[in-house]
Amino acid sequence: MENRWFLVEMTKERVVVVGGGVIGICCSYFLAKRGLRVTLIERNGIGSGASFGNAGSVAVGHTPINKPGRVLEAAREMLNPRSPFRIPLRWNPGLIKWLWKYRSHCNKESFERSANALSSLGHATLDLFDSLVDQENLKCGYRREGFFEVCLTNNALEHINSDVRTMVRYGYSPAMMSAGELREVEPALKETILGGAYFPQGATCDPFRFVLEMARSSEKSGARIILGNEVTEVLSQDTKITGVLLDTGEKIEADTVILTTGSYSQRLTRKFGFQLPIQPGKGYHRDVRFSSEGPPPPTHTFVMSETSVYCSPMSGFTRFAGTIEFSGMNHDLNKERLDYVTNSVAEYMSGLEYSEVISEWTGLRPCTPDGVPCVGPVPGHSGLFVATGHATLGLTLAPITGKMIEQYVLGSSEEFPQMEALKPDRFM
Numbered sequence: 001m002e003n004r005w006f007l008v009e010m011t012k013e014r015v016v017v018v019g020g021g022v023i024g025i026c027c028s029y030f031l032a033k034r035g036l037r038v039t040l041i042e043r044n045g046i047g048s049g050a051s052f053g054n055a056g057s058v059a060v061g062h063t064p065i066n067k068p069g070r071v072l073e074a075a076r077e078m079l080n081p082r083s084p085f086r087i088p089l090r091w092n093p094g095l096i097k098w099l100w101k102y103r104s105h106c107n108k109e110s111f112e113r114s115a116n117a118l119s120s121l122g123h124a125t126l127d128l129f130d131s132l133v134d135q136e137n138l139k140c141g142y143r144r145e146g147f148f149e150v151c152l153t154n155n156a157l158e159h160i161n162s163d164v165r166t167m168v169r170y171g172y173s174p175a176m177m178s179a180g181e182l183r184e185v186e187p188a189l190k191e192t193i194l195g196g197a198y199f200p201q202g203a204t205c206d207p208f209r210f211v212l213e214m215a216r217s218s219e220k221s222g223a224r225i226i227l228g229n230e231v232t233e234v235l236s237q238d239t240k241i242t243g244v245l246l247d248t249g250e251k252i253e254a255d256t257v258i259l260t261t262g263s264y265s266q267r268l269t270r271k272f273g274f275q276l277p278i279q280p281g282k283g284y285h286r287d288v289r290f291s292s293e294g295p296p297p298p299t300h301t302f303v304m305s306e307t308s309v310y311c312s313p314m315s316g317f318t319r320f321a322g323t324i325e326f327s328g329m330n331h332d333l334n335k336e337r338l339d340y341v342t343n344s345v346a347e348y349m350s351g352l353e354y355s356e357v358i359s360e361w362t363g364l365r366p367c368t369p370d371g372v373p374c375v376g377p378v379p380g381h382s383g384l385f386v387a388t389g390h391a392t393l394g395l396t397l398a399p400i401t402g403k404m405i406e407q408y409v410l411g412s413s414e415e416f417p418q419m420e421a422l423k424p425d426r427f428m
Helices: 002-011 022-033 070-077 093-105 108-135 154-169 179-185 207-220 266-272 335-345 391-410
Strands: 014-018 037-042 147-151 175-178 195-199 224-227 231-237 240-246 251-253 256-259 279-290 302-304 309-314 317-325 355-367 374-377 384-388
Touching: 014 022, 014 231, 014 240, 022 037, 022 207, 022 384, 022 391, 093 108, 093 279, 108 391, 147 154, 147 179, 154 175, 154 195, 175 179, 179 195, 207 224, 231 266, 240 256, 256 391, 279 335, 279 391, 309 335, 317 335, 317 355, 335 355, 355 391, 374 391, 384 391
Parallel strands: 014 037, 014 256, 037 224, 147 302, 256 384
Antiparallel strands: 147 195, 175 195, 231 240, 240 251, 279 317, 279 355, 302 309, 309 317, 374 384
16 A cells, blocks of 8 residues: 555656546545546536436435335336336337346345445445535535435335334434424425434535535645546556547546546446446436415425435525436436426425426436446456446435545555445446
8 A cells, every 4th residue: 555655646646537527526526635636527517417406415324226126116117107217118228138137136135235335335425525515615505404204105104114224224313203293393294294204314415516616626626627528538558548538639648547427437438348237317306496475495305205206495496306217318308207296296295386497407317236336446457447326326425436436546455335345347
């Protein structure tokens, strides 16, 4: 470890981070803080992809997507346009292959492995959020107040109860709550609520502002950010990474390249014979502003269990975000799905008739079959790393992902918990 660190200090290793979302920005920040020469390249704007419009929930302490029995539930839901999980009827060989892998991970052993990895990372990332917001004075509306999960049916209540028991085993402290207790905390909830749970370790922030603030801190620490250029190829000589090629024809030399390009990561790894089992899961949001003529708007973050839609109060507006739709690599904004997001909320809370829509959005979240991100080296190619596959946990796991990439690049022995479980070659 000492020799590797001495080498980095002497040569100021050149690092290129590809992708300017929350994962890429956090990677560039932690590497720049250690004195490396970091260049981040983003083809559009900072945080312009999935990082822009997510729910803003730092959702630690939740169970992963590969619960035993989830395949049957998903099969029943996927053709229902009102379901939180949807797959349009079309031929998609890559998705079929991914779903087959997903099916193989929906068992007790794989679920426990994923839950163990995500719960350990959750504890670490929450500590990093707290320190980043404090040390860098991030103006992103960060609130460490937990979040609620609420439900309308006994079936959902049983699922929540099971999740609570599971996460207690992993060091979290969620607690079941009655309908009355929930409405006392959040008066916007309707009488239709049967109950739910409180997850005290969670937090909320404005995700776009968080990315912008972290980009500012990265540049302050010495990182260089290039916008409006696309990396078309990762360059190498034999098995050693040498840099990247831009769409302008410019070459940027680098000793290390980190791919944080979300659902698009396979385009750059294919050259190296390395295929990540990533599928884009489309999510939606609708932001509304409540009128003063109606009842008070919601003041707490909560997720609606049956619909998987989040309600996230932010500065001056409220965001409703959720659903996952496997419809390929497209950014088509499906109005029916957007209406689902808002209409389903009306079953849980009052006052929507006093709100106006101020923005609508859709984005692609990179999903792996076991619900765990791919973070680490690409096998057989020195200096090439990936950090993708975070699905709905991109914001949540961004700080700990940046720290893990820092550990990999510097060759440090100070490994974070479960780094092995995130290695990209685990699907080979």
